[in-house]
Amino acid sequence: MHLTLPFTELNTIVQQKTNQPVEFGFVSDDTISIAYKMNLLLKTVNINATVQVLSVDWPHVEAKIDMGSAGNLLLQGGLGVFGGMLPEGLIESFTDGIAEINLARIPKLEKTLSMFDVKGIAFSPEQLGLEVGMK
Amino acid sequence: MRTQFNGIRIEPGMSVEVVTLNYGNPLLTNGAQEVISAFKRIYDIDIKRAGICSQAYLDVEKLG
Known part of the structure; x- marks a missing residue:
């Protein structure tokens, strides 16, 4: 079974869940861009990241994250800045x-995700595609 | 240069060709089963057990 989720819809869902405007975009069939604003040390910082999916072993996903030189430096700092924001x-x-x-550690999706076995991920210019089997 | 991953010997230059009906990257679809089977068939190695079934280790090139 193939499920698709338009990036525009994904933006809306993430914004509703996190109260944070986030913009997902297509880069290639295995890479997306993520742009959002983050309050960091009393200053709003624009964060732009590209995320390349390297492998999928559901619910584990291995991804290469590139946030530019400054962002990567923050990330290499042990996710300390972002750690509190993530489940x-x-x-x-x-x-x-x-x-x-x-x-599987995303609390609001835990139950939904446990029902599916995601076998593949592919991005297209307008949407995120998931190849899904029922458990 | 030869490298061992989880006791499985991998050599640079090993490559497989996979014919797939899926439209996406075969490493990211169907649990990469087609790629795993091709390496098993051609080199008799289990790339999943070796822990290299990932674009961090494998380059994917679309032919045709």
């Missing part, structure tokens, strides 16, 4: 720009 256990490890992500 505990979501990022299992982060070394050399490669993050091991456990999507």
Whole structure:
């Protein structure tokens, strides 16, 4: 079964869940861009990241995250700046720009995600595509 | 240069060709099963057990 989710809809969902305007965009069939504003040390900072999916072993996803030189430096600092914003256990490890992500640790999606076995991820210019099997 | 991953010997230059009906990257679809099977068939190695079934280790080139 193939599920698709337009990036515009994904932007809306994330904004509703986090009260944070986030913009997802297409880069290639395995890479998306993410842009959002973040309050950091009393200053609003524009964060632009590209995320390349390297492998999928559901619910574990390995991804290469590039946030530019300054952003990467913050990330290499052990996610200390971002750690408090993310669900505990979501990022299992982060070394050399490669993050091991456990999507089962997103609290509001935990139950939904446990019903599916996601076998693949592919991006197209307008949408995120998931190849899904039922558990 | 030869490298061992989880006791499995991997050599640079190893490559496989995969014919797929999926429209996406075969490493990111169907649990990369087509790529895993191709490496098993051609080199008799389990790239999943070796922990290299990822674009961090493998380059994907679209042919045709």
